[in-house]
Amino acid sequence: MEEKGEKVVSSAQLANKCMVNAAQVRKDLAYFGEFGIRGVGYYVKDLLSDIKRILGLNKEWKMALIGVGNLGSALLSYKDFLKQNYKIVAAFDIDPPKVIGRVSEKLGKPVEILHINRIKEVAKERKLEIALITTPPSEAQGVANLLVDAEIRGILNFAPVQITVPDGFMVKDVFFTTLLDNLAYLLSNQ
């Protein structure tokens, strides 16, 4: 809406776009403070900036990607990360050819692929805060342990296996096949 030059948005319009109800929108936003103006709605620009601040998106998050296989390579050039202030600033692998040669050219600046044994040093140097795990499942927990040691506190795990981390570290899983299992179950029981 900001890109389109729209100045004001009502909770009903927001609700419609998010497919929830307007009361819920007002209630959720009210939880974080007073943003709206009764009878008017919300100023688009201000609301966007407030939401970014609430979500911690008013800064650039520096990310590492571990495991430059098929999926990892795709994510290295996934443009939607950048749009949202997430930036992959280092990629790691254990496989020598990848480590020596491969870079992602689709982002403005190529991302160099480093050997995983440099993660702790690079994490400190480049202030890495989030890591994407795109290794085979057998390697995921080992990588998670290295991330903990490197004090990278946020993990987005694409390897289809549960990993555990100590308190103060956070893991979110992206398991495609689990979602496919949900669909298969629902389709089978229709």
Added chain:
Amino acid sequence: MEEKGEKVVSSAQLANKCMVNAAQVRKDLAYFGEFGIRGVGYYVKDLLSDIKRILGLNKEWKMALIGVGNLGSALLSYKDFLKQNYKIVAAFDIDPPKVIGRVSEKLGKPVEILHINRIKEVAKERKLEIALITTPPSEAQGVANLLVDAEIRGILNFAPVQITVPDGFMVKDVFFTTLLDNLAYLLSNQ
């Protein structure tokens, strides 16, 4: 466990692997029938086959992939789909060079990229039941409408936008950036 030749598993062992408690494992399985043997546990082979049947995984699910960009190409050669009996048997795009030339060679048999205007015909021919949407967000709803028209009832949506489908159709979303937003929020408020 089956691959390792293990014959029997207890609810405690299953619980440990799934990081839930044993009572929950027994309760969840009991919901679908009587599988366990008191004092013994479950026969691995039988339980696996029962779970596959329950989940609708005792068959091959034929999938379409729509949008052969970066992410779409990666998913075309994502091996974990195949392991679980999900098979991409057709890929679609609207961009002529992709439509003419490109195939995924990493699966045993290459997947031909077809023009999206053939989806209805091909869905019927190849009995497509699930589709992965990997288009830009602006195209996702339009593609979803074509899938509905082609009677493909299960959709795994990777395009970061909400799509709507009629009753009887199902959408599961894979939104990386939303999960990153969760992490960013948690890391900001630690």
